[in-house]
Amino acid sequence: MKQKNKKVYILGQEGTGWSIDKDRYYTQKAIEQLDGYEITNSIFNADIIYAIWWNKLLTIPFKIFNTIFKKKTIATITNDLSHQEIMAKKLIVMIDIYVYANSKQKDVLKKLGVKSEKLVYNPFYVDETIFKKLDISKKEICHKLDVDYKSIKDKIIIGSFQRDSLGSDLSQAKWQKDPDMLIDIMKKLDSDKFILLLAGPRRHYVIEECKKYSIPYIFLGDKSYIENNKDDIDTNGLPIEKMPYLYNLIDIYIVSSKSEGGPKAIPESLLCKTKVISTDVGFASDLLDMQHIYISPQDATNKINKLLKDDLQQESKVNDYYSFNLFQKRIEDILHKVTK
Incomplete structure (x- = not known):
């Protein structure tokens, strides 16, 4: 007799337009293609x-639900737990498998x-069929992105595509992203040679x-929101299909964060064959060689200059x-582990 499929309910925010939506999409896609499992839209029917x-x-x-209907539960850790140890400790009695x-x-x-x-x-999945090296010139990319090619011609382009202002007060920095570190690095770079995208x-x-x-900088988006100090969360987000053009346009991506679960910008850069340096956050040290992880603005500028002189592909564990x-x-291994 054929064994019944195990029913999986995916718990998480949906329709936010944030990174978590992509995590949900790819996790569901992976499970739907596995033998022995199926997605259910009812948490009560879930195994x-x-x-x-x-x-x-x-x-x-969920706590009430879990008290009444004890189900096999998998928890994906999405952020830097060193700042949320008390919250994480509350989960221990509830969770069967932790995905870090x-x-x-x-x-x-x-x-x-x-x-x-x-x-x-x-590690958080990034679609290798979308993020890849493109056979297209910088001039053509500028045309697609509506960027004045003359503004970046003969410049070394530094990329930064993260949200780094507080939603509650757009004039203030989001401490986790540490935009001040990015600014301090840019202040040390020759403004005649470098430009920030x-x-x-x-x-x-x-x-x-x-x-x-x-x-010197270029902002891709509707600047009126910046000029009027209005929240642009619903307007200046870029579709994922556009992001590879940005990574293929820049020369180096800088991760300046103090706290991250990822960030996905590291594998996105590497898959596009774009060089990247990072603070020692998230999975930076899991994916990057330590020579590409910096500890100060001066260290970052030294590493940028070294990377620019090196024509070889940046070493990483992305593949x-x-x-x-x-x-x-x-x-599949995670699902087998929780049901065995």
Whole structure:
């Protein structure tokens, strides 16, 4: 007799336009193609709850549900747990499997008492069929993005595509992203040679800092929101299909964050064959060689200059993890582990 499929309910925010939407999409796509499993839209019918955003498990409705209907539960750790240890500790009695995206998250979970057999590594997936090296010139990319080619011609382009202003006060920096570090690096680079390419919503703070210190920059988006200090979260977000053009236009991407679960900008850059340097956050040290991780603005500028002189492809471990087949196999292993 054929065994019934295990029903999986995916728990997490939906329709936000944020990165978590993509996590949900690819996780569901992976599960739908596996033998022995199927997606259910009813949490009550589920055999397995797969939380792609672990914070959802701490909501009162889920806690009540979990008390009455104990289900096999998988929690994906989406952020830097070192700042949320108290919250994470509340999950221990509720979770069967923890999916961590970087070794720092694993260290915190083990410190909190989570047993090794409950831990599974699965870095946040980035679609290698979208993020890739494009056979197109910078001039053609500028035309597609409506950028004046003359403004970047003969310039070294630094990229930054993260949200780094607070939603509650757009004039203030989001501490996790540390835009001041990015500005300090740009201040040390020759403004005649380097230009900063900014994209995405909530770039208000870093743009004002660029103006203050006469840092040359280009912003891809509707500038009126910046000029009027209005939130552009619903207007200046870029479709994922456009992002590879940005990565192929820039020469180096800078991650300046103090706290990250990812960031996805690292594998996105590497898959596009774009060089990247990063602070030691998230999975930076899992994917990048340590010579591409910096500790200060001066260290960053030294590494930028070294990377620019090096014509070789940047060494990384991105190809060890970033293919959909590998991602799907890890999802399958996670589901097997929680049901065995």
